[in-house]
Amino acid sequence: MACLAGVARAGAVSRLTRRHTASFIMLALTYVAAVLATLPLLFILFHLLKKGAAFITPGFFTEMPSPVGETGGGMSNAIVGTLILVGIASAFGLPIGIGAGLYLAERRGHWFAAMVRFLSDVLNGLPSIVLGIFAWEFLVRPFGGFSALAGGIALGAMMIPLVTRTTEEMVRLVPVSLREAALALGYTKWRTSLAVVLRTALPGIVTGALVAIARIAGETAPLLFTALGNQFWSTKLNAPIAALPLQIFTYAISPYDTAHAQAWAGALVLIAIVFLVSLAARYVTRARFGAAAD
Amino acid sequence: MKRLSLVPFFLAAIACGGDKQNTGTPATASARSGAVDLTGAGATFPYPLYSKWFADYANAKGIKINYQSIGSGGGIRQISEGTVDFGASDSPMKDDELAKAKGPILHIPTVLGAVVVTYNVPELTKPLNLSGDVVADIFTGKIKKWNDRRIAALNPGVQLPASDILVVHRSDGSGTTYVFTDYLTAVSPSWKAGPGKGKEVTWPVGLGGKGNEGVSGQVKQTPGAIGYIELAYAKQNNLPFAAIKNASGKFVLPSVEAVTAAAAATADKLPENTDYRVSIVNAAGENAYPISSFTWILVYQQQPDSVKGRKLVDFLRWALTDGEKQATTLDYAPLPETMASRLQQRLGTIKIGAGA
Amino acid sequence: MEATTASVGSRRTTSAPDAPRLDLRALGDRAYQIAITSFAVAIPLLLVLIAVSIFAAAWPALTRSGLSFLTQSRWDVASGEFGAAPAIFGTVVSSAIALIIATPLALGVSIFLSEIAPGWLRQPVAFFVDLLAAVPSVVYGLWGIFVLIPILRDPVGPFLRDTLHLGGLPLFSGPNYGYSMLAAGVILAIMILPYIAAVTREVLRAVPRAQREAALALGATKWEMIRDAVIPYARSGIVGGIILGLGRALGETMAVTMVIGNRPEISASLFAPGYTMASLIANEFTEATNDLHLSALMAVGAVLFLVTLIVNAIARWLVWRVSRGPAP
Numbered sequence: 001m002a003c004l005a006g007v008a009r010a011g012a013v014s015r016l017t018r019r020h021t022a023s024f025i026m027l028a029l030t031y032v033a034a035v036l037a038t039l040p041l042l043f044i045l046f047h048l049l050k051k052g053a054a055f056i057t058p059g060f061f062t063e064m065p066s067p068v069g070e071t072g073g074g075m076s077n078a079i080v081g082t083l084i085l086v087g088i089a090s091a092f093g094l095p096i097g098i099g100a101g102l103y104l105a106e107r108r109g110h111w112f113a114a115m116v117r118f119l120s121d122v123l124n125g126l127p128s129i130v131l132g133i134f135a136w137e138f139l140v141r142p143f144g145g146f147s148a149l150a151g152g153i154a155l156g157a158m159m160i161p162l163v164t165r166t167t168e169e170m171v172r173l174v175p176v177s178l179r180e181a182a183l184a185l186g187y188t189k190w191r192t193s194l195a196v197v198l199r200t201a202l203p204g205i206v207t208g209a210l211v212a213i214a215r216i217a218g219e220t221a222p223l224l225f226t227a228l229g230n231q232f233w234s235t236k237l238n239a240p241i242a243a244l245p246l247q248i249f250t251y252a253i254s255p256y257d258t259a260h261a262q263a264w265a266g267a268l269v270l271i272a273i274v275f276l277v278s279l280a281a282r283y284v285t286r287a288r289f290g291a292a293a294d
Numbered sequence: 295m296k297r298l299s300l301v302p303f304f305l306a307a308i309a310c311g312g313d314k315q316n317t318g319t320p321a322t323a324s325a326r327s328g329a330v331d332l333t334g335a336g337a338t339f340p341y342p343l344y345s346k347w348f349a350d351y352a353n354a355k356g357i358k359i360n361y362q363s364i365g366s367g368g369g370i371r372q373i374s375e376g377t378v379d380f381g382a383s384d385s386p387m388k389d390d391e392l393a394k395a396k397g398p399i400l401h402i403p404t405v406l407g408a409v410v411v412t413y414n415v416p417e418l419t420k421p422l423n424l425s426g427d428v429v430a431d432i433f434t435g436k437i438k439k440w441n442d443r444r445i446a447a448l449n450p451g452v453q454l455p456a457s458d459i460l461v462v463h464r465s466d467g468s469g470t471t472y473v474f475t476d477y478l479t480a481v482s483p484s485w486k487a488g489p490g491k492g493k494e495v496t497w498p499v500g501l502g503g504k505g506n507e508g509v510s511g512q513v514k515q516t517p518g519a520i521g522y523i524e525l526a527y528a529k530q531n532n533l534p535f536a537a538i539k540n541a542s543g544k545f546v547l548p549s550v551e552a553v554t555a556a557a558a559a560t561a562d563k564l565p566e567n568t569d570y571r572v573s574i575v576n577a578a579g580e581n582a583y584p585i586s587s588f589t590w591i592l593v594y595q596q597q598p599d600s601v602k603g604r605k606l607v608d609f610l611r612w613a614l615t616d617g618e619k620q621a622t623t624l625d626y627a628p629l630p631e632t633m634a635s636r637l638q639q640r641l642g643t644i645k646i647g648a649g650a
Numbered sequence: 651m652e653a654t655t656a657s658v659g660s661r662r663t664t665s666a667p668d669a670p671r672l673d674l675r676a677l678g679d680r681a682y683q684i685a686i687t688s689f690a691v692a693i694p695l696l697l698v699l700i701a702v703s704i705f706a707a708a709w710p711a712l713t714r715s716g717l718s719f720l721t722q723s724r725w726d727v728a729s730g731e732f733g734a735a736p737a738i739f740g741t742v743v744s745s746a747i748a749l750i751i752a753t754p755l756a757l758g759v760s761i762f763l764s765e766i767a768p769g770w771l772r773q774p775v776a777f778f779v780d781l782l783a784a785v786p787s788v789v790y791g792l793w794g795i796f797v798l799i800p801i802l803r804d805p806v807g808p809f810l811r812d813t814l815h816l817g818g819l820p821l822f823s824g825p826n827y828g829y830s831m832l833a834a835g836v837i838l839a840i841m842i843l844p845y846i847a848a849v850t851r852e853v854l855r856a857v858p859r860a861q862r863e864a865a866l867a868l869g870a871t872k873w874e875m876i877r878d879a880v881i882p883y884a885r886s887g888i889v890g891g892i893i894l895g896l897g898r899a900l901g902e903t904m905a906v907t908m909v910i911g912n913r914p915e916i917s918a919s920l921f922a923p924g925y926t927m928a929s930l931i932a933n934e935f936t937e938a939t940n941d942l943h944l945s946a947l948m949a950v951g952a953v954l955f956l957v958t959l960i961v962n963a964i965a966r967w968l969v970w971r972v973s974r975g976p977a978p
Binding site: 019020022023024026027029030031032033034036037038040041042043044047048051095096097098099100102103104106112113115116118119120121122123124125126127128129130131133134136137138157160161164188189190191193194214215217218219220221224225228245248249252253260263264267270271274275278 | 675678679681682683685686687688689690691692693694696697699700703704707754755756757758759761762763766767775778779781782784785786787788789790791792793795796797840843847871872873874876877894897898900901902903904908928931932935936948951954955958959961962963965966
């Protein structure tokens with residue numbers, strides 16, 4: 001009896017060791033996964049810096065693209081074009097996003113609000129090229145030509161879900177007591193919503209807007225057949241316009257080494273813009289709410 | 295319906311003043327000022343030369359011309375729809391395409407060029423010799439390796455690697471493809487029965503590249519690749535190209551002289567009222583390069599807008615005289631003299647202004 | 651509320667002069683309500699417009715071939731035959747490769763971040779993983795062409811084919827162009843990793859402490875606790891995250907266009923070039939020279955639209971179920 005118990009105990013101990021070893025191995029594997037998951041970004045940043053940093057000169061920001069195969073030149077028209085497109089997108093996407101977000105926050109349980117919330121998430125998941133097709137169908141084909149406006153609106157449509165969601169959540173975070181106090185003091189409902197609640201939620205909404213801008217600034221697909229791209233300097237809304245991601249794409253698939261160099265430099269600038277805007281977004285929330293984001 | 299100006303989608307700005315001395319402030323300043331006078335779209339085949347022409351013309355006369363280098367297929371479509379002032383194509387428009395246009399269209403040949411078979415095989419030090427049927431079989435995937443005995447037979451004494459041949463072709467509607475497949479159809483019965491000729495064909499194997507630029511880029515970066523591009527692109531990117539066996543049995547490297555030789559026989563025989571939609575592939579002539587072609591600018595014979603019509607005709611006249619002189623600097627062959635002067639007369643048939 | 655404002659407003663005077671002021675307030679409120687409702691309506695309206703525009707333009711191609719559009723495997727512009735099967739195949743395969751590579755990594759790093767990482771390590775690792783989502787697609791494509799493809803062509807391809815002797819399998823047959831389904835799959839994997847990881851982290855965090863403590867109290871090792879107490883609780887959310895990643899992979903355009911080789915053909919080999927629905931549209935849209943071609947491209951767009959719609963809807967529903975919990 002004691003013998004059997006002894007064997008059982010020994011078996012139990014070795015089983016325990018096996019379980020601990022298994023646990024150790026699996027946890028080690030998660031470390032491996034963490035390393036593998038952080039590597040790609042470091043890899044990409046390394047190559048961007050290695051291949052592109054040399055070509056970031058002041059001229060890059062002020063000069064126009066140089067002729068085929070020649071060194072030098074810059075992407076001034078593309079950088080300005082991206083800024084213009086982001087401006088148009090914001091003019092279209094921000095009002096709709098903030099307005100819809102307010103609606104969703106104030107009409108929480110309503111069936112229509114639930115549907116809008118769901119559809120907003122659906123819109124968020126749509127491939128950006130589908131939005132390009134939509135803009136082409138309504139803004140390019142009827143007018144017979146490509147335009148910055150069409151590109152801007154395609155990008156604006158992409159901003160809407162992000163802005164809507166952040167606005168809704170930020171507005172919901174505003175304490176009810178604030179709203180009630182305003183109403184008690186004689187503010188109308190609409191003034192309360194706008195001047196008091198929205199104003200309080202503004203930093204969070206700004207964050208949402210910045211995150212949305214960071215996302216669309218790098219988008220290429222919706223611009224392929226809307227804004228089209230432009231080798232010359234153009235700020236007209238009803239004409240094709242250059243954009244940083246488009247220019248990078250064109251240069252990347254061309255054979256000329258000089259173009260490749262410009263593509264890397266452009267990519268570095270683009271990613272710097274996107275990262276800076278994202279960091280600005282995080283900074284705004286951190287300063288306001290203090291909690292570490294994770 | 296607003297007519298919006300359309301501008302090039304591809305590389306290379308020739309921001310008014312495209313030669314090496316002018317890539318600084320003057321270029322940027324003049325590029326930023328002023329609207330565009332004419333817009334065109336189409337072939338990537340002549341683009342290196344056209345972009346030089348537009349830059350020089352802008353410098354000389356102050357007229358700015360925007361060109362979208364989107365491929366002959368796109369050029370034909372845009373001119374048919376009237377969204378550009380002129381189109382450009384190395385594939386002559388077919389009768390049904392002409393029927394869809396808004397009016398009669400003139401084909402004005404501008405220069406001659408060569409479609410070269412380029413490859414990326416670092417082991418080779420001299421140009422490969424290839425014949426039409428071998429090229430056809432490479433591009434159908436029947437010949438799979440660089441050291442295939444049929445390639446070796448044409449290149450005695452050359453060390454060929456045992457690697458796979460990676461075919462690259464055009465993924466867009468291309469006049470260059472038309473010229474290339476026109477040639478293959480003429481020399482290879484199996485190609486004629488198979489993919490045939492056209493701006494787009496069904497490619498049995500291979501990667502698709504966008505424009506001459508895309509194919510050049512992919513061949514350049516892919517060891518073992520083979521593709522077909524215009525001569526200027528091969529030269530500008532230091533890509534090697536093959537000597538092709540012509541109708542007389544000689545292996546000829548593409549060059550201005552070889553292309554001119556290819557055009558010589560045909561050009562003289564053109565009737566008075568030709569529409570210039572001629573093919574010169576596999577031309578007779580001992581020194582002729584077999585994959586040569588005209589490239590055309592497509593314009594409407596009736597130009598209701600007198601300002602634009604005038605500018606267009608003036609540019610074309612300039613192209614046929616001064617422009618021709620620059621062709622050889624980029625390895626394009628100028629038109630035969632007689633043809634250029636007959637074309638000036640043809641340009642006179644363009645009716646400009648109201649009542650056109 | 652109206653009573654309160656009315657009583658404040660009517661402090662000084664009789665009711666008659668108040669009436670206009672009340673009307674003005676009511677008007678303001680009404681205007682505000684109408685405004686925000688219209689903005690909210692804009693969202694479903696936008697989706698309807700998108701759907702209508704694509705399907706209307708796709709109609710000619712769809713009526714011409716019917717459902718065989720989805721199964722026909724020749725996409726031949728020259729002869730006017732448009733079968734979407736190669737593009738659909740390419741989309742599915744590249745997304746599948748991406749999921750196979752990304753899911754274990756995403757799960758691993760999320761478990762690491764929520765259960766295992768020491769505090770000081772958590773922020774930087776999370777930061778790096780999240781930042782992957784901020785990198786624009788075209789930059790991935792650029793990196794793909796000049797860094798990933800040469801790597802796949804040289805060390806990796808021959809390694810898989812010769813060293814591991816997998817060359818005999820149809821999966822690794824044919825010439826290695828570099829531009830291939832494998833390249834697309836790897837890039838997509840990197841691109842969807844942050845999305846799966848973010849959702850998984852959030853659902854793992856939502857698992858109550860009590861679950862973990864109970865498991866440990868019963869004698870489970872750390873791994874057993876994760877495997878048996880945490881993950882099953884969060885399972886539907888994790889699946890939702892994976893499906894979300896799938897949704898993104900299906901619609902990704904630029905990076906894929908730049909590395910997949912653009913060949914409308916179904917091939918068993920990972921080394922072969924291919925096409926996805928999104929990259930097909932991106933490549934051929936501006937050059938569609940006849941109406942049938944354009945309509946066929948729109949039809950591909952319609953299929954893409956429907957597929958991503960359904961996949962994303964499923965993903966959202968699953969994630970909602972876990973993270974929103976019992977609250978509405």
